[in-house]
Amino acid sequence: MNIKRVTLKSPIEEKIAWAEEYYRRFGVQFHKDRSIVDLLNKLKKAIHASHSEMTVAGIARICRECEQDEGGSCCGAGLENRYDWEILLINLLLDVNLPQKRHDPEGCYFLGKTGCLLQARHVICINYVCKKINDLIDPRKLNTLREKEGEEVNTLFLLHERIKKMRS
Numbered sequence: 001m002n003i004k005r006v007t008l009k010s011p012i013e014e015k016i017a018w019a020e021e022y023y024r025r026f027g028v029q030f031h032k033d034r035s036i037v038d039l040l041n042k043l044k045k046a047i048h049a050s051h052s053e054m055t056v057a058g059i060a061r062i063c064r065e066c067e068q069d070e071g072g073s074c075c076g077a078g079l080e081n082r083y084d085w086e087i088l089l090i091n092l093l094l095d096v097n098l099p100q101k102r103h104d105p106e107g108c109y110f111l112g113k114t115g116c117l118l119q120a121r122h123v124i125c126i127n128y129v130c131k132k133i134n135d136l137i138d139p140r141k142l143n144t145l146r147e148k149e150g151e152e153v154n155t156l157f158l159l160h161e162r163i164k165k166m167r168s
């Protein structure tokens, strides 16, 4: 490929450029692979289940109010550096438009006006619970959410593995 090969330490803009170029060249191949298609469908369902659980548990409302009234505080600049290009490729396979610039100078590169712009997120983003949520939400509800998130994390791992196998 005519762009620089990236590592986890590369700037996020380079990882995005690499993932987009890779998707342009090999996206069709990935979309034709039965395992990838099945895992993407499984991941979509798992993400939907986690999001629904966050709404049922009341977390989505607390986060919305926190973002509106206090500017949130959990998606700070630099967190995007945890992302490797494969998870960005998975987002492209899920039809996500990756941002071409940072919206909030103090926020994560993937933080949009109404929250996270990604569908497939890093495990640290999936599992993060701040003190406010921990204090306000019934632990049983948090456990139910953890179970749903576990499915999301496992499916992402399997997708990563399948992508690596297809590249080798």
Ligand code: SF4
Pocket: 062, 063, 064, 066, 067, 072, 073, 074, 075, 129, 130, 131, 132, 133
């Ligand atoms: S996780 Fe916590 S800090 Fe982040 S938006 Fe929700 S309530 Fe606010």
Ligand code: SF4
Pocket: 074, 075, 076, 079, 080, 108, 109, 110, 111, 112, 115, 116, 117, 118, 121, 122, 125
């Ligand atoms: S949830 Fe999204 S916006 Fe927040 S830190 Fe993670 S990737 Fe960035």
